[in-house]
Amino acid sequence: MTISFDWLKTLFPTSLPAAEVGALLTGSGLEVESLDELESVPGGLRGVVLGTVLTCERHPDADKLSLTTVSVGDATPRQIVCGAPNVAAGQRVVVALEGALLHPTTGEPFKIKKSKIRGAASEGMICAEDEIGLGQSHAGVMVLDTNLPDGTPAAEYFGLGSDTIIEIGLTPNRADAASHYGVARELRALLNQPAHLPDTSGFASLPLPTSASTIRVMLEDEQACPRYAGLLLDSVKVGPSPEWLQRRLRSIGLSPISNVVDVTNFVLHELGQPLHAFDADQIAGGSIRVKRADAGEKFVTLDGVERTLSVEDLVIADANGAAMALAGVFGGKTSGVGEHTTRVFLESAYFAPAVVRRTSQAHGLKTDASFRFERGTDPYMVLKALHRAALLLVEVAGARVAAPVVDEFPHLIPNTQVRLRLSRVNKLIGQEIGEERIRQILNGLDIKIEQESVGEWLLAVPPYKVDVTREADVIEDILRIYGYNNVALRPHNAASFLSPFPNPDPEVVRQKIADLLSGQGFSEILTNSLTNSHYFEKADAPDATLVRVLNYNSQDLNVLRPTLLTSGLEVVRHNLNRRQRDLKLYEFGKAYHLAENGKYKEKNILALWMTGAASAETWQQATQKSTFHDLAGAVQQALAALGYPQPGTQPTQHPYLAGGLALLLQNQPVVNVGAVSPTLLKRLDVGQPVWYAELDWDWLLKKYKASLIARELPKFPEVRRDLSLVVDQSVTFEQLRTIAQRTEKKLLQAINVFDVYAGDRLETGKKSYSVSFLLQDPTQTLTDQAIDQVMQRLIQQFEKQAGALIRK
Template sequence: MKISLNWLKQYIDLNEISTKEIVDKLTMSGLEVEDVVDENELYKNLIVAEVRSVAKHPNANKLTVCEVYDGKETLQVICGAPNVAADQKVVFAPIGTIIPNGNFQIKKAKIRGVESNGMICAEDELLLSDDHSGIMVLDSDLKPGKPITEALNLNDVIFEIAVTPNRPDALSHVGVARDLSALFNRDLNLPEINLKESKVKAENIASVEVSDFVNCPRYSATVVMNVQIKESPEWLKNLLTKIGLRPINNIVDVTNFILHELGQPLHAFDLDLLEGKKIIVKSTEQENEFVTLDSKERKLPPNTLMICDAKREVAIAGIMGGENSEINPSTKNILIESAYFNPSSIRKTSKALQLSTDSSYRFERGTDPSITKYAAERAAQLIAELSGGEVADGILDVYPKVIERKEITLRYQRVTKILGYEISKEKIHQILSRLGLALKDIDENSLLVSVPTFRPDLEREIDLIEEIARINGYDNIPVVPKINITLEKKTDQQKFEDDVRIIISSLGFFEMINNPLESEWEARLTGNPIFLANPQSAEMSCLRTSLFAGGLNSVKRNLNYGIRNMMLFEVGNVFQKKSDSTINTFDDISEKQNLILILSGNEEEKSWYNEEKNFDFYSLKGFVNSFIQKISLDNQLTDSYYSSENEIYSYHFTKNFKNQLVGKGGKVKKDVLSKFDINQDVFVFEFDLSALKQITPDVKKYIEPLKFPKIIRDFAFVFDKSVQYLDVKNFILEKASSLLKSVELFDIFERESLGSDKKSMAFTLEYYDESRTLTEDEVDKDFNYLITEISKKFNAKLRG
């Protein structure tokens, strides 16, 4: 937003205050000044000059050799403009001048062999307009040598201010002046209204009706009769031009002036073009089309707030007027709209139409409902003065439910506690009063503050304290001495969680964090759902019973983004009912911490030295065992393997400590994956970390490397499907001699050729002795004995 310093000075005395000080104070108070344009610096050395004579350039058809008098001497200047002529007063840039547009310096030069000692400027070169059709011709009464900063009134300073969305009150010159009034403790002077009204009553020549008070709580209007549409005076055009607006005519320019003066958007209708001389504010019921002032036909969605006359729409409320009621050269009577619209309504319409204007920018952030009447009368007064019109007696003001001022109690001790230093009561009163807040019920400990409607952001005591802090200056907050902070030591549980995360991350897994709430069907996959009393949605209606569903949702999201290879883990709390009965207290719920590992996609990518390899059941088993080993529980947990299907795994295995289950996982069934829209294999293992933490690891002892060779034997049997791997392993260890040190399952599969109720399991047996070398005979004796015993015990058949 652009703010003119000269314009600001109409409302506050800023004499003897430097531009730098204004910039610093505004920025430190929250109105950040992003750019400053000082016209006295921008147009430095540019002066009025007189063209004494012109002659054709001897070596160029489109160039002219001019004799230019700068008030002291006559200089030869080459000019390429087609409109240059003798006796003109022009803007002249002597040698050494910096041209505003392009920021280049004028030097003595030879152009096509002829010397040139300066430059005659066009409007675009001075950043005064986009016109480059010719040089800028000045008033003939101006004296050569006069600085153009004086001749053209280019002595302003323009601030570019970034206004945050919570400060709609600062979107005007008066709003910024109000902050400066508080910052420098100077009076704010608002323009006085001195209307000379005619005997004609406004209510007799126009009427206003509002049918949607939710989106239009207040609508004010004045009527000005017998206006003459013409060009605005120089002072008004100059102010608008300085902030980047293009002057149009005296009526439209006044509405733009009021918008940037007070922050209240206005719209002027040609009253004679309004059917029935009536304004009706209502929302559309269905989609329709409307032609706006920019001659574009726009599709209006249903429930768009519109300004209508007795028969048709004439403006999109708060955004842009229509062609059918715009001010034109023959306009005689006008109606000035000054309303307060619901910010959310304007924001929604502006977004739907992809149309943002100066008016909508302010309305959707929140204007002041209390200023509509004042703004309308201020505009009527200026229009009457500039157009020769008459202001109708009275104002049309529809305001059925007044928006009241908020009242907030401010405690002095609270100010001191929050800011960390004491500000005197007098200073607090001064700051709040200068900001336009009314002080009531003042006592020794507190005061009651009445907040004006132009500050919708001030709702609580802490908001008032922030206002005091920013106006008094954040740089006045005292420096706090350095404090030595001793960090609290981590608990054993926190250390255990950190160790788990470090171990899993070192294995190549990436951590995910999922919502502890899930849908009912997801919760039922792994447990008995615990329902929330007031869920936000069906997708978050239950506490999670496992990390399983959240993990599969993460797999789904990754697949949607084209990431097919995943190694994911999560550490989080899960919840279960302690019984099937109704939950009455938190004691009926158990909470524990779990760890889930998820593998999906390729374990190894295809390359010139390697074949592609997918993650499989044994990949999962390997990572699980690596994790168990790294937390020193590798020799304390036992495995159980299951090939029969359960609810979520097609085959799986468990980790157990004595008779306690501490982890379970395997290959997820395809019909479960299809519920999550996952079209590739996923392998999952979930630990009960709460249970794992309770296991005390065995003390690790150094074992001397084996000095004698091992003997390895393999065999495979066909078993009934009901036979469990752990039962076979325990039987082998029980029947074998002390020479057998290890039994491991290395293959398990089912095939139709084996029989529908059969499965094959293959084992590796490891023999050795720490004190001698074993013979083949003694190993074969034990090995063959085990074959016989397994065949008898399990009715198994040795595979060849």
């Protein structure tokens, strides 16, 4: 929610700076997210003052330049070279001093510097209106008619005050603060100073016509609309709003539309009461019916979209029952105010929050009005807002009141009665506040004390405080205003030890990895834990480890899944049958099996599937099929995000993978990555290869805490060295990495293979690995001698343990 500090001060006069007001509001629960300066003119004319031209002579070396001396309030006049044709001695002018940053109407900002122009020193600039962003004219310098002294800031002369825009993160329960007056009420309670509603006493003296015909209002659903008020105005001249009104709306991010619409928006943000203006000539039959919509009724809203209504929707209809507006949400296309409107019916109502909320959600319409109505507005602000808007329309649109106010309010909305025990206040807050301070706070919150007995008060809470319905709510409000920081900590609250960090929240860790995978193009799926035993059993050979369902309804759902693999393959099959062939999927789920001791086991698994193209085809590159390394790379990024080091590898033993690797952490096989067995693919009728990865999520979460270690950033650079090693075909990169890590434990930070070759240029049965080594010493810069020693030791061990030949 956006609040203009200048606007706020018209309702709550204060000399406090905006930053201090923001701190007060944040402390009371209206969290101020930002304070931003808003200037009428960019730069605020800082460094620009009024001056008087004392002398004006032709520049000795330029016919079109004048050499002037200008008084700007200092002891010594300034010499300024000016090129304007109208500059003359005796003029009161606008002067930009040295160092001023000017923002012209067109072009880039520029800074005033002391300079020499055609050999003459110039200590500032006499300004035209476009040079300081006040207009378009560049015909000559601005000549002022004023008695203000030289040196007066130009911003003061032009009335260009700056404003501070306060962004408040309004929580759903604080509907009472959803306006400038709502924030002013909060400050009234915090500072024990009065807040002022706009003066609407002048409405009573507005003349009424001798023969008045008004718009009749019929409430057909009093539960959905407990109060509906309206006022008919004529002689309305629709046009642009005056500058002050446009400035107010722009300050909170609204674009001015017309004087009538701008007034309704202004009053909404000032008082928190939404209004709606109808073109009175478009109200058929001269009557308004507040009713439920007919099922299937078609209605075109102001945005030009035709919507199908239901009986859940409350509408403002004409005498024929045709909807003119969705109550509290959005107006209709044909009944709104246009440039030719001369008669306006101004609506101010109180709608039941639940009704507006359902309509807003059903039609996907979120407006400033629905935002307030669905949280709860003040039923007793209805007439005040109507009077305020009427007076403004008289002022800015020449409107006249054409009929008395219509106010349908069949059943008064009572205050909420709450019993407050003073002992309970002190107990929940943790210290004694005192009766007088409690009375003062309640008075500032508009909560009346209706009855008093020993230690207990009966309170009347106004309807606009929708979140205060119980004793605990009242105490919370008292504490907010009293100030959380004013509650003293007791001695026994102190701790003489540092509490250990709690275990990480599993949901937070899970979301972290979900975000990572989704960012890589994976889609999360959620599949059934029940599956078909046929997937896992050979003919006439029941699997003793399957967890069977005793009373299953379908043979296809007769066991709990021992792996997430088949559930995901069903999703792959479903998509392939619909010509969606390029898939990247992941799921967090549980797998189940029956142990040898007869106990049931369940394990949390993170599973990933990849099939089809690794990336979409573009004009820059052709489609490439996904590979083992595409999926393994995604898995390694997930492990790195959890803080785990680069894992070791060994051939996978997963029963449903046709080759692949098991990734080792702390010598434990924690991840299996590989190609799904063709037999299983055929059994599930999946017609293309699928890569699959399965991570032991329970193990990763259990060990995750140990990886939460902050390390100092390295101060010294790392060094890379490459080797090309010719080895037997049977030697794996994992063996080479193990040899390297055992040989150099201190300086070797990472080892990676960036090329593999096996071809005619090598002996039969040989292959070549191109391997990179990253070396780094955390205590000093590595010397060439130290690097060479490390590489010699690595070469010796590769030759000795792996039979490697080093290619030069």
